[in-house]
Each structure stands twice: as structure tokens, then as C-alpha cells.
Amino acid sequence: MKEKNTKKLSHGRPSHVNPSPRKPNVVFLIADDHRGEAIGAFGNETVQTPVLDSLAASGTSCRNTHIFGGLSGAVCAPSRACVHTGIPIFRATIGKDMMNREHSSVIHPDVRVMPQTMQSAGYLTHAIGKWHNDKASFARSFEGGDKLAFRGMSEHTKVPVHDYDVTGAYPKEQEYVEHTFSTELFTDAAVNFIEDYEGDRPFFLYVAYTAPHDPRTAPEPYASMYDKSGIPLPPNFVREHPFDTGDMTVRDEKLAGWPRDEDEIRGHIADYYAMISHMDAQIGRVIEALKAKGIYDDTLIVYTADHGLAVGQHGLMGKQNLYEHSVRIPLIFRGPGVPEGKQELALASNIDIFPTVAGLCGVDLPEETEGISLCPIFAGEVGSVRGIVGSVYRDVQRMVTDGRWKLIRYYRSPETNTGTERIQLFDLLSDPWETQDLSAELANAGVIERLASELASWMQASGDILQEKPVIPAAPLA
Structure with a gap:
């Protein structure tokens, strides 16, 4: 292995651009x-x-x-x-x-x-x-x-x-x-x-x-x-x-x-x-x-x-x-x-x-x-x-939140045969640690429907290749 380099660092190749001294x-x-x-x-x-x-x-x-x-x-x-x-x-x-x-x-x-x-x-x-x-x-x-x-x-x-x-x-x-x-x-x-x-x-x-x-x-x-x-x-x-x-x-x-x-x-x-x-x-x-x-x-x-x-x-x-x-x-x-x-x-x-x-x-x-x-x-x-913001993980998880409500959609991966077809719903305002999954409560059906639509739109706009799959099951899974 090469010995530790203690020489002064070099700026490398020159750049042919004009200086901009007013920029931070x-x-x-x-x-x-x-x-x-x-x-x-x-x-x-x-x-x-x-x-x-x-x-x-x-x-x-x-x-x-x-x-x-x-x-x-x-x-x-x-x-x-x-x-x-x-x-x-x-x-x-x-x-x-x-x-x-x-x-x-x-x-x-x-x-x-x-x-x-x-x-x-x-x-x-x-x-x-x-x-x-x-x-x-x-x-x-x-x-x-x-x-x-x-x-x-x-x-x-x-x-x-x-x-x-x-x-x-x-x-x-x-x-x-x-x-x-x-x-x-x-x-x-x-x-x-x-x-x-x-x-x-x-x-x-x-x-x-x-x-x-x-x-x-x-x-x-x-x-x-x-x-x-x-x-x-x-x-x-x-x-x-x-x-x-x-x-x-x-x-x-x-x-x-x-x-x-x-x-x-x-x-x-x-x-x-x-x-x-x-x-x-x-x-x-x-x-x-x-x-x-x-x-x-x-x-x-x-x-x-x-x-x-x-x-x-x-x-x-x-x-x-x-x-x-x-x-x-x-x-x-x-x-x-x-x-x-x-x-x-x-x-x-x-x-x-x-x-x-x-x-x-x-x-x-x-x-x-x-x-x-x-x-x-x-x-x-x-x-x-x-x-809203969304996030993805592999072919097994998708998420969307509006800042208060958060929906996580889980998929079963056909590639690895792992994962679970289900959703979670959290109220981040009252439950910031995400300890209470509210997806099975009928009173939250409208929230789930809205977030599911938001997630589908976000996935499509982002070019997500999972977008052709259904976003949620027909009914929330406990």
C-alpha cells in the first residue's frame, strides 16, 4: 500500500471560467x-x-x-x-x-x-x-x-x-x-x-x-x-x-x-x-x-x-x-x-x-x-x-406524507419473494414516533384514499417503475 501522503494538496486541472467574487x-x-x-x-x-x-x-x-x-x-x-x-x-x-x-x-x-x-x-x-x-x-x-x-x-x-x-x-x-x-x-x-x-x-x-x-x-x-x-x-x-x-x-x-x-x-x-x-x-x-x-x-x-x-x-x-x-x-x-x-x-x-x-x-x-x-x-x-413528499425503498416499500398524515405501502417482491402486501397509516402530529398504525380504523378511510391518490401521482411523476401496481389493497390490512 502507498504510504500516507502528507504533501500539500493540489487544486488539479485549471478551470477556464471567470471569477465571481460576489458569490459566497x-x-x-x-x-x-x-x-x-x-x-x-x-x-x-x-x-x-x-x-x-x-x-x-x-x-x-x-x-x-x-x-x-x-x-x-x-x-x-x-x-x-x-x-x-x-x-x-x-x-x-x-x-x-x-x-x-x-x-x-x-x-x-x-x-x-x-x-x-x-x-x-x-x-x-x-x-x-x-x-x-x-x-x-x-x-x-x-x-x-x-x-x-x-x-x-x-x-x-x-x-x-x-x-x-x-x-x-x-x-x-x-x-x-x-x-x-x-x-x-x-x-x-x-x-x-x-x-x-x-x-x-x-x-x-x-x-x-x-x-x-x-x-x-x-x-x-x-x-x-x-x-x-x-x-x-x-x-x-x-x-x-x-x-x-x-x-x-x-x-x-x-x-x-x-x-x-x-x-x-x-x-x-x-x-x-x-x-x-x-x-x-x-x-x-x-x-x-x-x-x-x-x-x-x-x-x-x-x-x-x-x-x-x-x-x-x-x-x-x-x-x-x-x-x-x-x-x-x-x-x-x-x-x-x-x-x-x-x-x-x-x-x-x-x-x-x-x-x-x-x-x-x-x-x-x-x-x-x-x-x-x-x-x-x-x-x-x-x-x-x-x-407532499414521498420516498422509495427497492421494490418493497413506498411512502407519502403531507406533513401530518403518513401512508406507507408495502409490496411483496417477485424478485426476492420477501415483503408483505399491506399498508400503515400514522398521524405524525399526535404520534411522531409512529407507534400507532391507524390504517384499520374506518374513520380514516378518506385519509387513506387521498394519500393513496397522492402517492400514485407522485410515483408516476417521479418515473417510478412500480407505478403500474395497485397502490393499496382493496381494504386496509390489520
């Missing part, structure tokens, strides 16, 4: 597996996230942002494709069928992605950390980079990375292993970039962490920060999920024993929070570097994640489901043009992130972008930009 710099931070509620400022009284709390206090948090979903168990790759493109997964990526793993990771070559668009608008684009989509889309997006991880996951102290490759090839033989803890490794590279920044063009710095994804092995003192005996179990903890969701034995679900043990789940939550708190502190280093450079107030900071995670909720461990813990993500904007101290509850999708970044930076969107900018909400012009 952008630091785009994306975590792996950080669910939307696991931030202190959002009401979680156990996890410690002072840096993210500060960003939320000085910016705007979009608290009702959902992922579009994905067509494979590795939800992070399709979710990142949606963030990068602002387009539903069915049109953002290539592939032939629902179970084709490639369909969820390889971005269509004709689609212009967020960093590529920012570069065309005069930005210096630089990437650090995990990409997890195809190398061709990466190569056309970034002028430079450091500690680039193209794999889905690894041990946090054995991270396979590449140096920036001006050819865009990134051959296997040029990959080497770094032993600095991943979160610190990527933060070191981000701080180096900020310190070396010369300021002739605004920059778009993409920093993609692999935390808090398992293996959840935070370094000390964070590993000992949370005593599992003091960790409260979530209200929706159950020892076993009541029916087959269609992916009950995927890798993530094997991280804890069946049926779920309360003490074991508390340990998993403690480790999960330790990873988040460590990452929070490292993000603080990025912010301090911006302040030391004198560019903090001229920089738009965006924090989000590729998806959430169950970690014991509903008897599940992973993200291969459409409950709120897995489809709702954190989304914080802080910087020029962003109101301070606001927590917005308007519905949003992760395909809306790219249009919002572009709007805050005064950058024109590609014609093919389908997401909706949240800037009108920030400006107080409208209260919402979406009436």
Missing part, C-alpha cells in the same frame, strides 16, 4: 447515517452536538426534509445521487431494473451535478472524503481533492483513499490506506484546503464524512462519553418488527441479535451518539479554520446526511425502511442570505438541496433539475414549496 464560498458537509432528530438543538436531550447546535442557532434548519430513497440496500449511494443532481433516482441514475445495484449509484452522464454546475458558475470545486457514486461524475465536477473515498464503507482507522487524479481514472493500484481516524482525516484535509485558499475565486468545498456509519468505534474521550445504562430507549423500541418489511436480513439488521435486547440496543445508541459527538467536534475545527481565515461570514455552510438510521427503533437497526428515523435527515443552512435561528417545518426532499444551494449563491440551475428551491421559504415569500 460554500462548505458542503454531508454525514453518513445521521438521522434527522439526533441533534441537541432539535430536542434530543441525550446527544451532545454543540457545534451543530450553534450552526442551527445562527442559521435555518429544515426539520422536515426526507430522502427520495433508493433501489438497493446501500441507500447512501442513491441518496447522494439525488443530492448531487436534484433529480428523482429513476431519472438521475442509469440501470435497467429495480434490483440492478448500478441503477442506484451511477449518475447518468447527461445529468449535470451540483459541483459541476458550481464550477461552471466560477467556483473552485474541491472534494474531500466519500463520493460513493461513479468516478466519471466525480471527475467532471471537481478541480481538486484530497483523501477521496470511493467505497461505501471501511474501518475508520483503515480508510482506502485516493489522491486527486487529474485524469479522472482513479485506478485501484493508486488507492492507499490511511490510519488516521476517518473523521479527523477528512477534517485535516478540509482545514488544509481552507488555510491554503488564495481567495481569487469563491470555492465550493465538499466534505463527505463516513461517520456516524458503523463500525461505530469513536476515539476517546468520545467512546466513553455516553454510559449506555443512562441511555433512554426510544418510545418506538420493540423487540421485533411485527411483519416482513421486505429486507429483514440485510447486513444492517444483523448488527444486533434477534429479538432485540434492551441493553444491547442502549449500547448501540451510545456508540452512535459518540460518533456524532466526535464528528460535531471535528466540524468545529472546519468552522474555526474559516474564522481564522476571515471568511466565515462570507461562507455558506450546509450540513446534511445521506439518510437516517433505526438503531433499535421499530425493532430495526438499519436504513432499509421508510419510517421517519430512516428517511428524515438533518438539513442546516448558515451564511449569507439565510435567516438566523429558524427551524422550518415545511416539507422538503433531498432533491431540493441542490436548487437551494444554487439559489443562495445566485447560480443558474441546469434545465433537467427537478428539485424545488427552499429560498422562497427563507425569504418569507411562501410557507411551503411542497404539499
Whole structure:
């Protein structure tokens, strides 16, 4: 393996664009597996996230942002494709069928992605950390980079990375292993970039962490920060999920024993929070570097994640489901043009992130972008930009919510012979933890019919290849 690279990072190939000094710099931070509620400022009284709390206090948090979903168990790759493109997964990526793993990771070559668009608008684009989509889309997006991880996951102290490759090839033989803890490794590279920044063009710095994804092995003192005996179990903890969701034995679900043990789940939550708190502190280093450079107030900071995670909720461990813990993500904007101290509850999708970044930076969107900018909400012009949001998982689950009512439709997969033909209905206003399925109550028949129609329309508009199937059974199943 190649030895650790300690040289100063290179900006790579030159870009023949005009500088745009009036545009804000952008630091785009994306975590792996950080669910939307696991931030202190959002009401979680156990996890410690002072840096993210500060960003939320000085910016705007979009608290009702959902992922579009994905067509494979590795939800992070399709979710990142949606963030990068602002387009539903069915049109953002290539592939032939629902179970084709490639369909969820390889971005269509004709689609212009967020960093590529920012570069065309005069930005210096630089990437650090995990990409997890195809190398061709990466190569056309970034002028430079450091500690680039193209794999889905690894041990946090054995991270396979590449140096920036001006050819865009990134051959296997040029990959080497770094032993600095991943979160610190990527933060070191981000701080180096900020310190070396010369300021002739605004920059778009993409920093993609692999935390808090398992293996959840935070370094000390964070590993000992949370005593599992003091960790409260979530209200929706159950020892076993009541029916087959269609992916009950995927890798993530094997991280804890069946049926779920309360003490074991508390340990998993403690480790999960330790990873988040460590990452929070490292993000603080990025912010301090911006302040030391004198560019903090001229920089738009965006924090989000590729998806959430169950970690014991509903008897599940992973993200291969459409409950709120897995489809709702954190989304914080802080910087020029962003109101301070606001927590917005308007519905949003992760395909809306790219249009919002572009709007805050005064950058024109590609014609093919389908997401909706949240800037009108920030400006107080409208209260919402979406009436509903939906999400998909493989060929076994679909979801739609109007912000209060939420319908999950389950299918039995003809490919894997798994799953259950049924629905669930939740009132998120009175039951945010999704503990009471109301689908069998006759009084809710009208709500189910309305949401079923909304889901069918959303699936058709999104290009969902399950759209020809009936959305719900003839009657709700208990």
C-alpha cells in the first residue's frame, strides 16, 4: 500500500471560467447515517452536538426534509445521487431494473451535478472524503481533492483513499490506506484546503464524512462519553418488527441479535451518539479554520446526511425502511442570505438541496433539475414549496406524507419473494414516533384514499417503475 501522503494538496486541472467574487464560498458537509432528530438543538436531550447546535442557532434548519430513497440496500449511494443532481433516482441514475445495484449509484452522464454546475458558475470545486457514486461524475465536477473515498464503507482507522487524479481514472493500484481516524482525516484535509485558499475565486468545498456509519468505534474521550445504562430507549423500541418489511436480513439488521435486547440496543445508541459527538467536534475545527481565515461570514455552510438510521427503533437497526428515523435527515443552512435561528417545518426532499444551494449563491440551475428551491421559504415569500413528499425503498416499500398524515405501502417482491402486501397509516402530529398504525380504523378511510391518490401521482411523476401496481389493497390490512 502507498504510504500516507502528507504533501500539500493540489487544486488539479485549471478551470477556464471567470471569477465571481460576489458569490459566497460554500462548505458542503454531508454525514453518513445521521438521522434527522439526533441533534441537541432539535430536542434530543441525550446527544451532545454543540457545534451543530450553534450552526442551527445562527442559521435555518429544515426539520422536515426526507430522502427520495433508493433501489438497493446501500441507500447512501442513491441518496447522494439525488443530492448531487436534484433529480428523482429513476431519472438521475442509469440501470435497467429495480434490483440492478448500478441503477442506484451511477449518475447518468447527461445529468449535470451540483459541483459541476458550481464550477461552471466560477467556483473552485474541491472534494474531500466519500463520493460513493461513479468516478466519471466525480471527475467532471471537481478541480481538486484530497483523501477521496470511493467505497461505501471501511474501518475508520483503515480508510482506502485516493489522491486527486487529474485524469479522472482513479485506478485501484493508486488507492492507499490511511490510519488516521476517518473523521479527523477528512477534517485535516478540509482545514488544509481552507488555510491554503488564495481567495481569487469563491470555492465550493465538499466534505463527505463516513461517520456516524458503523463500525461505530469513536476515539476517546468520545467512546466513553455516553454510559449506555443512562441511555433512554426510544418510545418506538420493540423487540421485533411485527411483519416482513421486505429486507429483514440485510447486513444492517444483523448488527444486533434477534429479538432485540434492551441493553444491547442502549449500547448501540451510545456508540452512535459518540460518533456524532466526535464528528460535531471535528466540524468545529472546519468552522474555526474559516474564522481564522476571515471568511466565515462570507461562507455558506450546509450540513446534511445521506439518510437516517433505526438503531433499535421499530425493532430495526438499519436504513432499509421508510419510517421517519430512516428517511428524515438533518438539513442546516448558515451564511449569507439565510435567516438566523429558524427551524422550518415545511416539507422538503433531498432533491431540493441542490436548487437551494444554487439559489443562495445566485447560480443558474441546469434545465433537467427537478428539485424545488427552499429560498422562497427563507425569504418569507411562501410557507411551503411542497404539499407532499414521498420516498422509495427497492421494490418493497413506498411512502407519502403531507406533513401530518403518513401512508406507507408495502409490496411483496417477485424478485426476492420477501415483503408483505399491506399498508400503515400514522398521524405524525399526535404520534411522531409512529407507534400507532391507524390504517384499520374506518374513520380514516378518506385519509387513506387521498394519500393513496397522492402517492400514485407522485410515483408516476417521479418515473417510478412500480407505478403500474395497485397502490393499496382493496381494504386496509390489520
